[in-house]
Amino acid sequence: MEKVALLKAVLASDELPTLPTVASQIISLTSKDDTTLADIADLVSQDIALSTRILKVSNSAFYSFQQKIGSIKQAVSILGTNAVRSLVLSFSFLTIRNGRKESLFNFERFWERSLASAVAARLILEKVKDADTEEVFISGLLQNLGELIFARTFADDYDRVLEAVEKKESTSLAAEEKIFGVDHCIVGYEVAKSWGFPEVLLLPILHGHNPAGYTGKDRKIAMTIKAVYLSDLLTGILFSDKPEEYHKQFRREAKSLLGLNPEDIESILGTLHSKVDEAGKYFDLKIKNTKSVQEILQEANIRLSLINLDYDQMNKQLIQAKIALENLTRELEAKNRILDNLANIDGLTGIYNHRYFQTVLDQEISRANRHQSQISILLIDIDHFKKFNDTYGHQVGDFVLQEFSRILKDNLRKYDTLARYGGEEFVVILPETGTEDALTVAEKLRLLVDTSVFDDRRETYHVTASFGHACATPAVEDNFTKSGFISKADLALYEAKEKGRNRVVTYTPKKKWFPFSGSRNA
Incomplete structure (x- = not known):
């Protein structure tokens, strides 16, 4: 909604609060140059309830007059026209309550905060030399008049503002600007203007949240606006969940805006809570005992300490949990490796078993297919192994198997795979070879075995082995199968044994086997 249209809708709303007759008339009277104190006194005296309230405040510590004021004429004479006008307007506005529509807006809380702002504004301006404090109270009271207007005339939409503030998604001014196109400062100003408020009361409503926005030369108005702005910071200490932030800001800006010294600031902070409670009694507003600023800040520090303590404890617990998780992960990895070993490692020799060989061969054949590369396998058999067991016993046989495996493993590439095929037979997968x-x-492996001394510290043994080799390019060979590939290496191994053992033989497509030129007979 555009600004002009929204303001028209507000002013035309049935929910817009109306000023009591006395309040409306006193604004009209005080705007005339020829109005006398007697005229003001006569007007106020017509409302007995209002007169009683004004006399009650006039004789209270709110003004601290030494003499007792017994009549409205005397009150008007002593207080002055502007002060009486402020009291009349204050009592009038404090009677405004919620409208017909239900909303999230807390009207009682609004007036409690508004009264606290009025008291704070008066306390602040009293510390400024030669400042006019007659109307700063009503200015503080009406600083957020626009919020009340929004809550009465656009209850549903203003609930969205309150929800955004509650969720800490936005400030009230920013949320109002987003939803309505204007904030409550402008709305409050326009409504008060329609009621005939003088400029001295209008401008603090418009600039109360932004003193820099007032560029006029009137010192009284400028001082009032600054005091109202600072009073809002003080109410932030009393009513917000971050009092320490408002406290720091108030101290800083009270000095920069009004030149208040540390003693003045301490005096304001020290008496604020008691003055708010007193004002609640004078203006018939039920306010629970207000905590002192010192007490509020102490509680905030305790909460912050607890939060920090909780954070430290949580951080320690998270670190401990992370360490425990990492330890558990390492244990699981170790156990998984053990399980892998149990599943894939030959228990005697410590090299891979037949099952693992089959899995890796499938993978390497698939890789050779993708890359159209060659793959070789070696089937190896320890020559006359049965004689070792029969002559020296199974312990020596086991030693030979273990030492034989070590020699082969230590002399293969990292990406080659050595496995025990079964019994005294071994197999090597040579990828891309x-x-x-x-x-x-x-031939290198055959020669190493042949020339190695197998020493178990009791005797030495001479060991030889026969090698059968097969090579394939799976991607280009017709009818290639894994079992056929292994069979070719097995046939070559058989031929090596037939030819006298301790030699390397490769399979040829013509099924002719030739001893490798570098091999020798057993």
């Missing part, structure tokens, strides 16, 4: 390179590897 053609026949020539594979035979070189096989």
Whole structure:
């Protein structure tokens, strides 16, 4: 909604509060130059209830007059026209309550805070030398008049503002600007203007949240606006959940805006709560015992300490939980490795078992297919192994198997796979390796075994082995199968044994097997 349209809707709303007759008439009277004190006194005297309230306040510590004031004429004479006008308006506005529509807006809380703001504004301006304090009270009271107007005339929409503030998504001014296109300062100003308020009361409503916005030369108005602005910071201490922030801001800006010294600031902070409670009694507003600023700040510090303590404790617990989780993860990884070993490692030799060989061979064949590369395998059999068991016993046989495995493992590439195929047979997978390179590897291994001394610290043993080799390019070979590939290496191994053992033989497509040129007969 555009600003002009919204203001028209507000002013035309049935929910817009109306000023009591006396309040409306006193504004009209005080705007005339020829109005006398007697005219003011006669007007106020017509409302007996209002007269009683004004006399009650006039004779209270709110003004602290030494003499007793016994009549409205005397009150008007002593207090002055502007002060009486402020009292009449204050009592009038404090009677405004919620409208017909239900809303989230807390009217009682609003007036409690408004009265606290009025008291604070008066306390502040009293500390400024030669400042006119007659109307600062009503200015503080009506600083947020626009909020009341919004809550009465646009209850549902203003609930959205309150929800945004409650969720800490926005300040009230920013939320109002977003939802209505104007904030409550402008709305309060326009409504008060329609009621005939003088400029000295209008401008603090308009600029009460932004003193820099007033560029006029009137010192009284400028001082009032600054006092009203600072009073809002003080009510932030009393009513917000972050009093320490408002406290720091008040101390800083009270000095910069009005030049208040530390003693003045301490005096204001020290007496604020008691003055608010007194004002509640004078203006018939039920206010529970207001906590002192010192007490509020102490409680805030305690809450902050508890939050920090809780944070430290939570942080320690999180660190401990993280360490425990990392330890558990390492334990699980270790146990998983153990399980993998149990599933994939040969218990005697410590190299991979037949099951793992089959899995890796599937993977390497798939990789060779993708890259159209070659793959070789070596099937190896320890020559005359049965004689070791029969002659020296199974313990020596186990030693030979273990030492044989170590020699092969220590002399293969990291990406080659050595596994126990079964009994005294072993297998090596050589990825991306053609026949020539594979035979070189096989002959190197054969020679290392043949020339190694197998010493179990009791005796030494001479061990030889036979090697069968097969090479394939799975991607280009017709009818290639894993089992067929292994069978070719097995046939080559069989031929190596037939040819006298301790040699390397490669499988050829013509099913002819030739001993490797570097091998020797057993």
